Amino acid sequence: MTEPKASTEIPVLNKTRDELLEISKSLHLGLSSDEMLMIKSYFENEKRNPTDVEVQAIAQAWSEHCSYKSSKIHLKKYIFGIAKEKVVAQGDAGLVSLDDDTAIAFKMESHNHPSAIEPYGGAATGVGGILRDILSMGAQPIAVTDALYFGTKTVKGFPSPKFIEDGVIAGIRDYGNRVGIPTVSGGIVYSEHFSPNVLVNVGCVGTVNKKKVMSSAISEPGIILIIAGGKTGRDGIHGVNMASAVMGSGEDDITTVQLGSPITKEPLIHAVLEANEKGLLYALKDLGGGGLSSVVGEMLEAGGIGGRVDLEKVPLKEKSMRPWEIWISESQERMLLAVRKENVNSVTEIMDNWDITSSVIGESVEGKRLQIFYEGLEVLNLVTEFMTSPKLYDRPRSVAERRVVQWLPKYPTDFKKLLVSSLSDKNVRTKEFAVRQYDHTVRGSTVIGPFTGIVGREGPSDASVIRPDWNKSSGVAIAHGSNPFYSEVDPYLGGMAAIDETVRNLISAGAEPLGFSDCLNSGNPENPEIMGEFVSMTKGLHDSAFSLNIPFVSGNVSFYNETGNRRIPTFPTVLGVGKVEDISSSITPDFKGIGNALFLVGVPTTDLGGSLYYRHLKLEGGRVPYSDPRVLKRRGWNLLKAIKSGEVASIHDISDGGLATTVSEMTIGSKIGASLDVSPLGLRTDFALFSEPQSSWVVEVRKGKEKQFTDHLGDDSVVIGYTQESELIVRRGEERVLLIDLQSILRNWKRGYS
Amino acid sequence: MVVLRITVTLKKAVEDSEGSSVLKALRLLGYDNVREVRSGKVYFITLTKGSKKAGKEFCEKLLANPVINECVVDD
């Protein structure tokens, strides 16, 4: 190996458009010819050619992944700005208020592309990355979440769906468990749409004292930059560029693959939080996509100041790294701490106490320019604003004409069979084979976990609840919503349904929804039809959240989830957090007593598009059930009142598989049966039992509280039966349409898990 | 009857946390002469009939991901 040269010059002056594009390709920059022309004109002004470090830095900053260049215009219009007054702060994650002193920081993000190439490492580093985002706000992570979308078909040239699934689950397990933050919520969806484009959407929730919220902006000169945590290596170079293009075959991408090191992260979290607690940090940001290049640029630009960095001071894994590689490496487990001079020693001492490597690498200086040196030689000198202002695209879009055909299913002959096939469907049945590999009780603060009820026969819960502070009675509820099947039929209604489900789940735990994080998954934005879907989806999200007056405080966009002619539907995963005022009044879905009245809050629907019932019948299209945010708000918030005043014994929202599935699930953790009569619901029995109406719940009301409950819910509730010792029986008037014993329900829901 | 020994390791370019952690531990135990540790998994697979070729298939189908792993079959 020869000594690394500091940098080489990249000749762009006097180059034609085509030649520039050639340069972009040969250096794996992923920039368009227009963008290359912008670089050229900038350096014409500077009267010199750029260095390799400079073009690489710009390419990172301008990648789709870092710059949101295809989505920003739409996000601004539809996602940002809702319920601003409820947002405490925004940065790598967003914050809402839990109580007078405490804010909740949370974010959901995709790690789709890395997981498609290397499922284990991709998923693991996804968790690692989202934890850093929460830590960047100065917050203590309290929960990890994962919404996973697995394919069901083997695609030539890609690993089998089983290999991908096992790898992803193991990656989340090994990272989350080792780092010691409970993984408490998420979802797993199976569909052939996700072959081979697996989606891994990971979330993290944390809490922070409002006075200790960290910012990432540096706005004064003389602030010292310290890199802490993992060493910098060749791993993860050009990861963001990979996530900003259509996927090829995996083996070329070796330099982007990382496995992560949770036991480096674990003490790093302690150390950074200790430094924050002691008031020693000025600003803070994590190193993710784009590495040092993005972080330093953004921290300086946010405060409108210049800076200098000495690259040889960055602790390296491999001595032979070139300066540009050091500058853009995406090696895991690193944080950048900005610290006042007088606190540098205290901070490095804390790092040392936790056995963490740290090093002073530079400082902020007067001006607008960032200068990078390598052993005294200048290798980069750019106006930060230029780097952080990429070209934004309003890409052409078309809206596919959707001819809504609603097929009327044949009236079923065997309702029990229908229920059994719903309960044992891969998308409904228990996810314990995965989730029980996740430590969901570490930190001793999990009040409601993913499964609840009698020990040894727990059923599903809707939202998890964490008590962040052992000295307080308040809790943070965490839940998800997403429905790629609805979104495929109608991206607008699919977006609304994702919000609806998130809110339903939070309400079910007795929590008031406070905020959302949106993780948007899509295909190639350069395809007008996909861009059209993308905008419809964001409109759907907007219309719901705006009407509920609940903000999106953070989120993430993942385009280019397609391979050959296979692509995913355009759909969001929504992560929601809510507030439980008093954890001892939070509620779970398992029935609590015998002889209690069961109410349906909501109305079954004839819209079956995308429903499990339709999918079982192999019917496509149809009308997707409509979520009316005003109705959601009315029912949801009235339910909160009913829960608060102690009327509700158990509650479970209606989702995949409809009313029949929901009631069945309530019997699992309780070993208590139910008797239902669907005649008051009017519709055909199959519609009543298996349609998936939005904004709907089944509620078990305590004896003697029925009147109070109906007062709260008004016309939104109707009695559909009562709990009983054993069996689930459904009647329509005199006619018995379904009888199933509790053991069969349990067995079918637990199918595939032993 | 053959017994295959299949060794699955990480490619050189991929960071090996287990290896690093063992290295650190051995150094702390006072072994300054340890320079590097790489870790891996090993499977001893007994076949009623078949050969090394079968081992290659096991690597591809189950035991390794070619993106990050090397898989060596000995018999």
Place this chain on the structure above:
Amino acid sequence: MVVLRITVTLKKAVEDSEGSSVLKALRLLGYDNVREVRSGKVYFITLTKGSKKAGKEFCEKLLANPVINECVVDD
């Protein structure tokens, strides 16, 4: 410079759950000729100086618990 190869397996008497699960997976993939799978860990340890004897020490002090493990050093 020597590279030791240290293989740590479970003793025959200790049920090897990973081995069993690989066996099961291979059978599911259609390999009926697989009779038994035993799993283990392998460490490649590079020493600036030293010998096989050092490897034995690593086994005792760190890499194996003699109650359940066997530890074999090759160079």
Place this chain on the structure above:
Amino acid sequence: MNRDVKVAILTMEGTNNEEEAYLSFKHSDSSPEIVHLKKLENGTKKLGSYDIIFFPGGFSAGDYVRAGAVMAARIRSRLMKDLEKFVETGKPVMGSCNGFQVLVELALIPNLTKEYELEAALAPNMSNRFEARTVYLRVNRGNCLFLRGFRDGEIIKLPIAHSEGRFTPRDGNVLRKIIKNGMNVLSYVDDKGRLSGYPWNPNGSEHNIAGICNREGNVLGIMPHPERVFYNVTESDWTRHEWRPGMGYPFFMNAVQFLREKF
């Protein structure tokens, strides 16, 4: 004023239950401190200056080699004398999950011969999976100081979360002695209180052993996590029963009270 009880919660990279252990001790009227192994190794801190030692769960050093192996090796090479001395004074030492694994690797448990020789191991779960669930346990408290106040034969529920928890004695002799001495203080049972197989016995432990106390009753190692259910509301089925102190609460109160009574 109660005598101040100082608790050392030992930590290194990858241990990760120190927070809940800290709070459990704190809420048991003692003064816990999270102590990095490094500080003990370089002499900045001394084990002898504490009253109780707690080995938390987690993944010390990633559990890469074998659960607890690296932490145990480090302690054995530098701190074993101090630790043995501590144990011999009769003061409480407890490890849960990874902490149990470390105690077994250090041969503090079961330590039948009092020679600190390895007599057991915690092997990978029979299911070959990480298992996170609540388990039923039967108490056989004997003279174990941490279990004072529980009834013999009482069934309790605690969370587990581990992938290497299969208690494996060196031989039949070791197992027999453990049972004869009543050191198997916690056993996995089913919902009817019987010794049963998976999933009730989540890891395939010999004789369903979930926890072991040394013969003197002052060193306890268990796979489950009492520190995670100090309060009722973090038990997985709390919405189904009336309020009461958490199932983990007595473990900590007992240790602190014992210390105050005897020292």
